[in-house]
Amino acid sequence: MVTRGFSSGRRPPTDTDARIPPGQYLEQGFPVLSAGPTPRVRTEDWSFTLKHGPRPIKKWNWTEFNALPLTRMTRDIHCVTAWTKFDTAWQGVLVDDILADAGIEPPTAFTLAHSFDGYSTNVPAKDLVAGKAMVALLYEGKPITPDHGGPARLLVPHLYFWKSAKWLNGVQFTERDEPGFWELRGYHIYGDPWREQRYSGDP
Amino acid sequence: MSEAATAQSPWQTAKIIRIEKRTPRVTSFVFKLSRPFVHQAGQHVDVRLTAPDGYQARRSYSIASAPESGGTIELAIERLEDGEVSPFFHEVAVVGDEIELRGPLGGHFVWSDSDGGPLILVGGGSGVVPLMAMVRHRTARKSSVSVALVFSARIWDEVIFRDELIKLDDRRDGFDLVLTLTREAARRPEDYSRRIDAQMMMQSMARLPEPPRLAFVCGSNAFVSAAAQALIDADVPPGLIRTERYGV
Numbered sequence: 001m002v003t004r005g006f007s008s009g010r011r012p013p014t015d016t017d018a019r020i021p022p023g024q025y026l027e028q029g030f031p032v033l034s035a036g037p038t039p040r041v042r043t044e045d046w047s048f049t050l051k052h053g054p055r056p057i058k059k060w061n062w063t064e065f066n067a068l069p070l071t072r073m074t075r076d077i078h079c080v081t082a083w084t085k086f087d088t089a090w091q092g093v094l095v096d097d098i099l100a101d102a103g104i105e106p107p108t109a110f111t112l113a114h115s116f117d118g119y120s121t122n123v124p125a126k127d128l129v130a131g132k133a134m135v136a137l138l139y140e141g142k143p144i145t146p147d148h149g150g151p152a153r154l155l156v157p158h159l160y161f162w163k164s165a166k167w168l169n170g171v172q173f174t175e176r177d178e179p180g181f182w183e184l185r186g187y188h189i190y191g192d193p194w195r196e197q198r199y200s201g202d203p
Numbered sequence: 204m205s206e207a208a209t210a211q212s213p214w215q216t217a218k219i220i221r222i223e224k225r226t227p228r229v230t231s232f233v234f235k236l237s238r239p240f241v242h243q244a245g246q247h248v249d250v251r252l253t254a255p256d257g258y259q260a261r262r263s264y265s266i267a268s269a270p271e272s273g274g275t276i277e278l279a280i281e282r283l284e285d286g287e288v289s290p291f292f293h294e295v296a297v298v299g300d301e302i303e304l305r306g307p308l309g310g311h312f313v314w315s316d317s318d319g320g321p322l323i324l325v326g327g328g329s330g331v332v333p334l335m336a337m338v339r340h341r342t343a344r345k346s347s348v349s350v351a352l353v354f355s356a357r358i359w360d361e362v363i364f365r366d367e368l369i370k371l372d373d374r375r376d377g378f379d380l381v382l383t384l385t386r387e388a389a390r391r392p393e394d395y396s397r398r399i400d401a402q403m404m405m406q407s408m409a410r411l412p413e414p415p416r417l418a419f420v421c422g423s424n425a426f427v428s429a430a431a432q433a434l435i436d437a438d439v440p441p442g443l444i445r446t447e448r449y450g451v
């Protein structure tokens with residue numbers, strides 16, 4: 001439906017069009033979205049636990065985790081509140097390298113990413129491996145600020161950004177695809193921006 | 204705690220049936236829904252505008268009206284200079300126009316009377332909108348839940364829903380309004396003239412019969428960070444605080 005009187009708008013330059021998923025607009029800043037106050041997690045208190053169901057497979061403290069291979073990833077990110085930001089530059093540990101350090105292959109097809117503030121989000125295991133996702137430790141070369149999920153956040157840039165859990169403290173392999181905190185509250189179970197899977201019920 | 208219905212919320216057209224200027228920068232638009240829904244206080248809708256060539260702009264707006272307002276919803280939109288969507292509403296939209304929207308959306312920043320209280324609500328500028336829906340829901344349900352609303356605005360004339368809020372405050376039925384003006388002197392004895400801080404939170408919560416069961420904070424990102432920290436400094440457990448950020 002054409003909206004009466006809406007003709008101008010702020011179209012992105014056509015050369016960038018192909019990078020903007022449907023319904024998104026280009027943002028220069030970096031807005032913040034979260035469900036509660038920003039937790040301040042000290043790196044001394046930080047840890048990351050890999051689990052299979054209730055069973056811990058391996059746990060790293062901050063120093064141990066930072067000793068894993070660091071990888072750079074520069075990606076466009078897409079927030080469900082309709083902004084897209086180009087070329088965000090992160091460094092962190094690929095999920096592949098975390099699994100390698102734990103000496104495992106994904107034991108199940110599904111995961112839940114958990115955060116220090118108790119929130120969670122589900123991501124299929126195949127979307128975390130093969131270089132697709134990392135646990136990010138640096139943004140533009142500097143430690144990630146608490147507002148943006150520091151000390152460490154998940155980065156799954158090909159899915160809507162709520163899947164890139166902030167204040168990450170673990171990834172848990174689950175037998176079934178279990179909805180996390182946001183997915184239980186109306187957000188899409190998978191969240192592909194190119195298919196506009198924003199809310200549950202979207203195709 | 205309330206969980207949003209995970210039912211589909213397809214795009215629908217909604218007709219603007221009333222436009223009401225609230226403050227110099229905020230105007231309310233009341234829509235009649237073509238596919239009526241019942242929202243929860245605190246939820247939002249997504250609005251999309253489509254140009255003749257198919258280009259679309261899309262933004263989220265909180266619902267200001269109570270769920271009890273049946274078949275219509277009120278959005279209160281602040282005009283941002285050089286914005287893409289909000290100036291359209293302020294300059295172009297008129298009564299009778301049809302706009303596409305979908306909702307209700309969001310299942311965390313919501314409150315219903317059955318969730319109980321007391322509540323502390325903290326809003327900055329247009330961040331008061333979803334809190335207004337909660338206050339109106341409480342009134343519509345004749346709820347006995349105690350609610351304190353701390354509302355920060357720059358000046359008295361930018362206090363959105365001012366007359367309605369003051370009237371509700373005057374009823375002395377468990378709803379308390381605390382205004383804080385950041386660029387003008389306070390006008391009422393219970394009000395402040397400074398930015399939100401822990402002491403203000405403590406004093407506002409002292410108006411409640413017992414410590415809050417939930418806190419809702421909404422506004423710009425900077426406002427939400429500061430207000431949530433003030434609540435934490437006033438000994439509100441972080442797990443009780445729910446936030447909604449309007450972006451940059």
Ligand SMILES: Cc1cc2nc3c(=O)[nH]c(=O)nc-3n(C[C@H](O)[C@H](O)[C@H](O)COP(=O)(O)OP(=O)(O)OC[C@H]3O[C@@H](n4cnc5c(N)ncnc54)[C@H](O)[C@@H]3O)c2cc1C
Pocket residue numbers: 081247262263264265266279280281282283284285286287288289290329332333447448449450
């Ligand atoms: C859940 C939710 C609920 C919300 N509820 C409300 C509500 O109830 N009421 C309300 O008023 N708002 C609400 N918002 C905010 C709303 O969605 C919009 O962000 C807001 O209206 C601004 O949109 P806009 O298109 O007018 O401005 P935008 O075009 O998005 O611009 C925003 C600002 O950035 C500047 N800007 C953006 N891009 C550029 C550029 N390329 N160059 C220069 N400057 C630029 C503009 O000057 C403007 O000041 C809500 C947001 C969320 C996420």
